[in-house]
Amino acid sequence: MKNIMLIVLDGLGDRPNQILSGKTALQAAFRPNLNHLIREGQGGLMTPIAPGIRAGSDTSHLSLLGYDPEKFYSGRGPFEAMGLGLEVRPGDVAFRANFGTTDNNGVVTDRRAGRSAEGTSLLAKSLNMEIDGVRFFVREGVEHRAALVMRSQGLSDKITDSDPHETGKPVKRVMPVSPEGEFTADVLNRYLDAARKILMDHEANKNRRKSGKPVANELLLRGPGKAPDLMDFSEMHGMKGAVVAGIPMITGIGGLLGMHTLKPRGSTGTLDSDFTSKLLAAADLTKKYDYVLVNVKATDVAGHDGDAIAKRDAIERIDRAIGEMMENVDQDLVIAVTGDHATPCSLKDHSGDPVPVLFRSRGALTDRSQFFDEFSASAGMWRIRSIDVMNIVKEMADRSEKYGA
Amino acid sequence: MKNIMLIVLDGLGDRPNQILSGKTALQAAFRPNLNHLIREGQGGLMTPIAPGIRAGSDTSHLSLLGYDPEKFYSGRGPFEAMGLGLEVRPGDVAFRANFGTTDNNGVVTDRRAGRSAEGTSLLAKSLNMEIDGVRFFVREGVEHRAALVMRSQGLSDKITDSDPHETGKPVKRVMPVSPEGEFTADVLNRYLDAARKILMDHEANKNRRKSGKPVANELLLRGPGKAPDLMDFSEMHGMKGAVVAGIPMITGIGGLLGMHTLKPRGSTGTLDSDFTSKLLAAADLTKKYDYVLVNVKATDVAGHDGDAIAKRDAIERIDRAIGEMMENVDQDLVIAVTGDHATPCSLKDHSGDPVPVLFRSRGALTDRSQFFDEFSASAGMWRIRSIDVMNIVKEMADRSEKYGA
Numbered sequence: 001m002k003n004i005m006l007i008v009l010d011g012l013g014d015r016p017n018q019i020l021s022g023k024t025a026l027q028a029a030f031r032p033n034l035n036h037l038i039r040e041g042q043g044g045l046m047t048p049i050a051p052g053i054r055a056g057s058d059t060s061h062l063s064l065l066g067y068d069p070e071k072f073y074s075g076r077g078p079f080e081a082m083g084l085g086l087e088v089r090p091g092d093v094a095f096r097a098n099f100g101t102t103d104n105n106g107v108v109t110d111r112r113a114g115r116s117a118e119g120t121s122l123l124a125k126s127l128n129m130e131i132d133g134v135r136f137f138v139r140e141g142v143e144h145r146a147a148l149v150m151r152s153q154g155l156s157d158k159i160t161d162s163d164p165h166e167t168g169k170p171v172k173r174v175m176p177v178s179p180e181g182e183f184t185a186d187v188l189n190r191y192l193d194a195a196r197k198i199l200m201d202h203e204a205n206k207n208r209r210k211s212g213k214p215v216a217n218e219l220l221l222r223g224p225g226k227a228p229d230l231m232d233f234s235e236m237h238g239m240k241g242a243v244v245a246g247i248p249m250i251t252g253i254g255g256l257l258g259m260h261t262l263k264p265r266g267s268t269g270t271l272d273s274d275f276t277s278k279l280l281a282a283a284d285l286t287k288k289y290d291y292v293l294v295n296v297k298a299t300d301v302a303g304h305d306g307d308a309i310a311k312r313d314a315i316e317r318i319d320r321a322i323g324e325m326m327e328n329v330d331q332d333l334v335i336a337v338t339g340d341h342a343t344p345c346s347l348k349d350h351s352g353d354p355v356p357v358l359f360r361s362r363g364a365l366t367d368r369s370q371f372f373d374e375f376s377a378s379a380g381m382w383r384i385r386s387i388d389v390m391n392i393v394k395e396m397a398d399r400s401e402k403y404g405a
Numbered sequence: 406m407k408n409i410m411l412i413v414l415d416g417l418g419d420r421p422n423q424i425l426s427g428k429t430a431l432q433a434a435f436r437p438n439l440n441h442l443i444r445e446g447q448g449g450l451m452t453p454i455a456p457g458i459r460a461g462s463d464t465s466h467l468s469l470l471g472y473d474p475e476k477f478y479s480g481r482g483p484f485e486a487m488g489l490g491l492e493v494r495p496g497d498v499a500f501r502a503n504f505g506t507t508d509n510n511g512v513v514t515d516r517r518a519g520r521s522a523e524g525t526s527l528l529a530k531s532l533n534m535e536i537d538g539v540r541f542f543v544r545e546g547v548e549h550r551a552a553l554v555m556r557s558q559g560l561s562d563k564i565t566d567s568d569p570h571e572t573g574k575p576v577k578r579v580m581p582v583s584p585e586g587e588f589t590a591d592v593l594n595r596y597l598d599a600a601r602k603i604l605m606d607h608e609a610n611k612n613r614r615k616s617g618k619p620v621a622n623e624l625l626l627r628g629p630g631k632a633p634d635l636m637d638f639s640e641m642h643g644m645k646g647a648v649v650a651g652i653p654m655i656t657g658i659g660g661l662l663g664m665h666t667l668k669p670r671g672s673t674g675t676l677d678s679d680f681t682s683k684l685l686a687a688a689d690l691t692k693k694y695d696y697v698l699v700n701v702k703a704t705d706v707a708g709h710d711g712d713a714i715a716k717r718d719a720i721e722r723i724d725r726a727i728g729e730m731m732e733n734v735d736q737d738l739v740i741a742v743t744g745d746h747a748t749p750c751s752l753k754d755h756s757g758d759p760v761p762v763l764f765r766s767r768g769a770l771t772d773r774s775q776f777f778d779e780f781s782a783s784a785g786m787w788r789i790r791s792i793d794v795m796n797i798v799k800e801m802a803d804r805s806e807k808y809g810a
Binding site: 368379404 | 478
């Protein structure tokens with residue numbers, strides 16, 4: 001049996017960029033190590049989830065880890081909360097939230113409180129509390145954004161939003177949509193009443209008033225989701241697994257699956273992350289864990305920024321780091337490289353494009369693929385979906401069971 | 406409408422072999438007829454079941470025949486029993502079995518009775534009997550292995566193993582795991598009591614004692630499975646179908662589907678099988694049957710032996726036989742060639758690698774594939790799963806119904 005490393009270059013896929021003479025960031029990058037790996041191994045194209053689907057990082061990573069999101073994904077709430085660094089445990093109910101502004105009658109005058117992050121960190125902290133045994137955790141995000149996690153036994157996500165989704169409408173009472181949501185809706189309404197009082201009198205809002213900004217006096221909740229109680233990775237796959245990432249959503253998913261998680265020193269989840277130390281840390285973990293997933297976020301960040309040059313440069317630095325890493329791994333390690341989705345610089349958002357994939361395992365078949373990019377990888381043998389990746393690497397690592405006789 | 410022949414080269418897929426200068430057996434073989442067929446037709450890669458799945462011959466043949474094993478496969482018992490040459494009918498309950506050794510207290514001292522086949526043929530015959538209208542059939546396999554088939558109305562596979570799966574433990578009473586298993590468990594326990602007495606006093610075991618071998622005084626049962634009542638092939642596909650094979654598991658599957666089955670003279674299921682007479686017999690059947698599947702086992706045997714030279718040589722002889730066959734078939738015959746799975750010589754077992762596939766039908770599209778092997782076939786148009794093969798050949802034979810208007 002061999003060990004496995006999956007390197008996920010977040011948002012790797014790209015489209016032609018004028019500034020790169022019509023090339024994708026990957027095509028334009030000097031990437032001798034990635035090209036060497038695909039030449040030694042097998043290549044192809046992978047569609048995250050399914051052809052034409054614009055995958056999120058959460059759904060795509062779940063499926064790369066062998067958990068079909070059609071069966072296991074319970075909405076964005078829990079994953080957005082993890083993305084803001086909140087711990088989410090199975091059974092927790094989580095929401096996406098905005099800090100918003102209401103008038104004296106509770107009518108929403110600004111759903112985004114001026115899009116200002118001023119004081120939201122302090123406001124969020126002030127909203128952590130416990131009511132009737134239910135613990136509430138709030139964390140601020142970018143601008144007016146935030147997330148709320150509720151933790152207790154027997155919570156339900158069968159409840160409505162408090163966000164009216166329109167200005168000029170009053171904040172909504174949370175209502176159960178089925179009987180099992182009754183307790184959760186009731187305790188949540190009491191929480192929101194308490195939160196409203198805290199926010200109204202909060203020092204941070206006095207400062208916002210002084211600086212002429214709309215006050216952040218309401219936490220508007222939407223998209224409740226219950227964190228799924230997923231089968232542990234070790235039980236699901238018979239492997240000890242680890243996740244290495246600089247961003248909390250990805251380590252959060254690992255945590256939800258009972259995997260070892262690591263945010264290496266110098267790993268920032270941004271363009272200036274230290275790719276070498278991250279990949280060396282991952283290489284080190286392959287000595288103790290059967291399966292290691294490493295997420296590198298920089299490619300996605302550059303894609304969202306629409307900065308093709310930065311994306312190309314990040315890929316070149318990642319390629320060098322992969323070269324260094326390869327000198328520190330067991331020859332028998334099964335290595336796969338792909339993206340969790342495309343984030344084309346021309347789109348500044350995720351797209352449903354296929355992304356290149358490579359598998360390298362000593363003694364395995366090779367194929368006609370020579371270069372690791374969106375165009376050339378199609379010379380290779382594979383046309384797969386993200387859910388197939390785990391089966392393929394397990395098989396290459398002699399870790400799969402025969403199906404039949 | 407045209408007729409169809411599917412040639413399944415069992416375990417065809419391979420990985421690079423050092424002794425063949427890094428080539429697969431197929432790449433190394435002189436195979437002008439296979440190359441001619443793919444050049445005239447369409448090529449590509451097929452993953453048995455799904456990417457990364459290590460298929461058995463049973464699950465893969467079911468799906469090649471258009472029966473999705475996810476829906477229809479009921480465990481290895483019935484297929485292993487067929488593999489030993491026992492007839493298995495829908496509703497039968499079948500087990501994998503070992504001849505084992507127990508002490509006077511019924512504690513298992515050797516789960517494999519010294520791995521010896523001495524006398525197991527006679528022992529197996531002595532265990533065929535009928536109790537309360539349930540007929541029991543035993544057949545010996547390689548070394549200590551055997552299979553048991555129970556035949557009656559109303560049998561259930563909702564029962565436990567008698568095999569304790571460990572030495573030093575007593576043989577287990579078979580227990581129902583749901584109420585429908587009660588009768589089956591009860592009659593099976595009475596059968597095992599009777600079998601034990603027969604084995605203990607059997608001449609073959611006296612000889613084993615004399616020669617110092619552990620006695621085979623217990624039939625240890627595991628993996629009960631009920632043979633599925635599958636829709637007849639003719640009803641499923643609107644075609645009269647035949648299966649030509651040298652090994653009982655494959656003709657057994659044909660039998661279970663109500664297909665005509667043929668083991669041609671000279672077809673042995675081994676490396677020295679007479680491929681020409683087998684393929685000519687299959688060609689002959691295409692005049693009477695709409696669909697003919699031919700299984701050639703030699704490639705799998707060589708793969709399990711780890712003998713790349715023998716695999717290459719077998720492919721060369723099969724290629725010549727295909728050439729002769731082509732002179733004896735209707736020009737309009739739709740011909741497909743693939744493997745049911747890979748059996749790489751370097752692994753000596755099934756793997757989840759894709760296998761090359763070709764489809765040749767007069768007047769059909771052609772593609773860029775030029776050579777029939779694991780590497781070159783990827784130049785062709787197809788990336789499919791085994792379950793797709795039946796739809797493709799039916800469509801090429803003008804036998805498919807329009808889906809929609």
